[in-house]
Amino acid sequence: MAGITDLGxxxxxxxxxxxxxxRLPGVDFVEVVAENLHIxxxxxxxxxxxxxxxxxxxxxxxxxLGGADPVDLNRVEHLGKIAEAVGAPMVSDxxxxxxxxxxxxxxxxxxxxxxxALDVLVANVRLAQQNLPVPLALENVAALLEWPDGELTEGxxxxxxxxxxxxxxxxxxxxxYANARNIGTDPxxxxxxxxxxxxxxxxxAGGEQHGDVYHDTHAHAVLPEVLGVxxxxxxxxxxxGVLLERDDNYPSDTEIASELAAIRAxxxxxxx
Amino acid sequence: MPWGLSGPExxxxxxxxxxxxxxxxxxxxxxxxxxHSSQPVRSLDMDELAYLAGGPxxxxxxxxxxxxxxxxxxxxxxxxxxxxxTTNSLNKVDRAVITDSQRYTNRTVNLMVPAVSKxxxxxxxxxxxxxxxxxxxxxxxKSALRKGSIALWVLLAVGVVRLVNGLAIGAPVGYLALLLLxxxxxxxxxxxxxxxxxxxKGNVVLSEARTSxxxxxxxxxxxxxAGAAGLVLFGGLAVYPDLAVRSSxxxxxxxxxxxxxxxxxxGSYSSCSSSSSSCSSGSSCGGGGGCGGGCGGGGG
Numbered sequence: 001m002a003g004i005t006d007l008g009x010x011x012x013x014x015x016x017x018x019x020x021x022x023r024l025p026g027v028d029f030v031e032v033v034a035e036n037l038h039i040x041x042x043x044x045x046x047x048x049x050x051x052x053x054x055x056x057x058x059x060x061x062x063x064x065l066g067g068a069d070p071v072d073l074n075r076v077e078h079l080g081k082i083a084e085a086v087g088a089p090m091v092s093d094x095x096x097x098x099x100x101x102x103x104x105x106x107x108x109x110x111x112x113x114x115x116x117a118l119d120v121l122v123a124n125v126r127l128a129q130q131n132l133p134v135p136l137a138l139e140n141v142a143a144l145l146e147w148p149d150g151e152l153t154e155g156x157x158x159x160x161x162x163x164x165x166x167x168x169x170x171x172x173x174x175x176x177y178a179n180a181r182n183i184g185t186d187p188x189x190x191x192x193x194x195x196x197x198x199x200x201x202x203x204x205a206g207g208e209q210h211g212d213v214y215h216d217t218h219a220h221a222v223l224p225e226v227l228g229v230x231x232x233x234x235x236x237x238x239x240x241g242v243l244l245e246r247d248d249n250y251p252s253d254t255e256i257a258s259e260l261a262a263i264r265a266x267x268x269x270x271x272x
Numbered sequence: 273m274p275w276g277l278s279g280p281e282x283x284x285x286x287x288x289x290x291x292x293x294x295x296x297x298x299x300x301x302x303x304x305x306x307x308h309s310s311q312p313v314r315s316l317d318m319d320e321l322a323y324l325a326g327g328p329x330x331x332x333x334x335x336x337x338x339x340x341x342x343x344x345x346x347x348x349x350x351x352x353x354x355x356x357x358t359t360n361s362l363n364k365v366d367r368a369v370i371t372d373s374q375r376y377t378n379r380t381v382n383l384m385v386p387a388v389s390k391x392x393x394x395x396x397x398x399x400x401x402x403x404x405x406x407x408x409x410x411x412x413x414k415s416a417l418r419k420g421s422i423a424l425w426v427l428l429a430v431g432v433v434r435l436v437n438g439l440a441i442g443a444p445v446g447y448l449a450l451l452l453l454x455x456x457x458x459x460x461x462x463x464x465x466x467x468x469x470x471x472x473k474g475n476v477v478l479s480e481a482r483t484s485x486x487x488x489x490x491x492x493x494x495x496x497x498a499g500a501a502g503l504v505l506f507g508g509l510a511v512y513p514d515l516a517v518r519s520s521x522x523x524x525x526x527x528x529x530x531x532x533x534x535x536x537x538x539g540s541y542s543s544c545s546s547s548s549s550s551c552s553s554g555s556s557c558g559g560g561g562g563c564g565g566g567c568g569g570g571g572g
Contacts, residue, residue, distance in 0.1 A: 019347065250356055
């Protein structure tokens with residue numbers, strides 16, 4: 001499969017900040033949460049961005065690909081239709097499960113990193129891929145705990161996932177930082193182990209230290225340490241795209257613009 | 273000849289009575305407008321001037337414009353406003369607007385403006401302006417106008433009695449009936465008032481501020497009444513210079529012209545100033561509904 005087009009620097013489109021996203025300088029692409037969009041009536045703002053030629057990438061949160069149940073094809077179909085509606089080059093979801101035994105956790109739960117769990121994940125990813133019109137990228141999540149008896153590191157786990165499904169990777173550097181802080185994993189080792197040539201794009205987000213735990217809130221400023229992980233990544237590969245996720249407690253337009261500029265500075269430093 | 277007066281004689285007296293009563297009502301009306309304070313007028317701050325220009329609602333609208341420009345408030349295409357995490361303003365009205373929008377997740381200006389208008393931060397401004405003799409409290413104006421129209425009401429009552437009596441004895445009452453209708457119309461006109469009332473001094477202060485603000489905006493960087501808030505101050509949110517923001521704000525509130533202002537005797541002013549540096553993009557000015565005649569060209 002050919003490489004992913006150069007996306008540049010982007011931001012997660014949210015209806016609360018639609019006017020802001022439209023007007024921010026230096027937004028090369030946006031991401032929409034697929035579950036929040038409906039076929040047939042895209043938000044006016046998204047249509048406007050598409051008319052300007054800004055790529056819009058659907059990002060799903062509910063496929064639950066790491067779950068033991070087979071993937072819900074209705075959700076896959078919706079994701080695919082959104083991708084077609086916005087003419088997206090790819091779609092994404094997470095390496096996680098959000099429901100089990102008919103219950104919805106409301107959280108992106110990490111998958112146990114065992115061979116068995118990987119088999120289940122691979123089966124679900126393949127099924128999803130067969131039913132999607134565009135390539136699928138999968139994102140590493142932030143974990144507050146680790147399942148016992150892990151046989152692989154997160155990097156190895158994702159590397160094998162890519163090898164077996166030919167999926168793309170969406171690397172969330174804030175989640176890498178969160179895992180380093182909370183469960184002591186090593187972001188550099190992760191970056192060493194994953195196939196960087198399959199990198200689709202990168203997520204950057206803000207969070208907050210709460211006692212001993214770092215929360216990946218998407219509602220606070222991006223920490224310099226997270227940009228540090230991005231810098232580490234950029235030292236190994238030029239990411240096709242980097243996207244800022246902000247989901248709540250939105251700051252002023254000026255502050256959002258400066259966060260985007262800081263991200264661009266890191267990317268450009270390594271590139272130039 | 274009831275009451276010892278022939279029909280024409282009664283009508284003649286009624287005309288004289290009507291003229292006198294109208295004179296009294298007009299004098300009272302003018303005196304209400306005149307204001308009683310002899311305090312010299314200090315220069316007004318933006319909120320006070322907004323109150324003078326458009327009453328409590330305009331104060332809130334101006335604050336909204338100020339917060340939008342400062343990035344402390346944001347609107348979305350859904351027509352709701354929300355505070356950003358960047359709230360620094362210490363202005364009392366701004367704080368009231370911020371508190372209001374934090375209280376509700378999907379707050380429209382349509383609901384926010386009347387709610388915050390009743391806040392102490394806003395009514396306090398009205399009191400200050402009353403003390404300076406620039407506006408008249410609505411209740412004061414109401415009772416003064418009522419007293420001023422007493423003579424008219426008495427006249428009307430006498431006329432009605434005469435009419436009833438005339439009908440009873442089969443006398444012609446056509447002219448009298450017309451005259452009574454005229455009296456009713458005069459009472460209606462002379463006791464009618466705006467919701468808020470500027471004094472003559474208030475009108476002078478406002479028109480001076482308007483003149484100086486447009487000249488200042490064209491010439492210097494004096495920011496007192498400048499920017500989007502400076503425009504909104506005189507014209508309401510319907511003249512917010514940024515088209516996309518304006519449409520989203522007003523989308524939820526029916527027509528932009530629903531923002532009633534003060535009743536002053538100066539007639540309606542052109543609500544847009546000649547030029548403004550507040551437009552965030554050149555193309556966002558002018559055109560668009562709601563704005564009285566389009567706003568001045570974009571600054572840049």
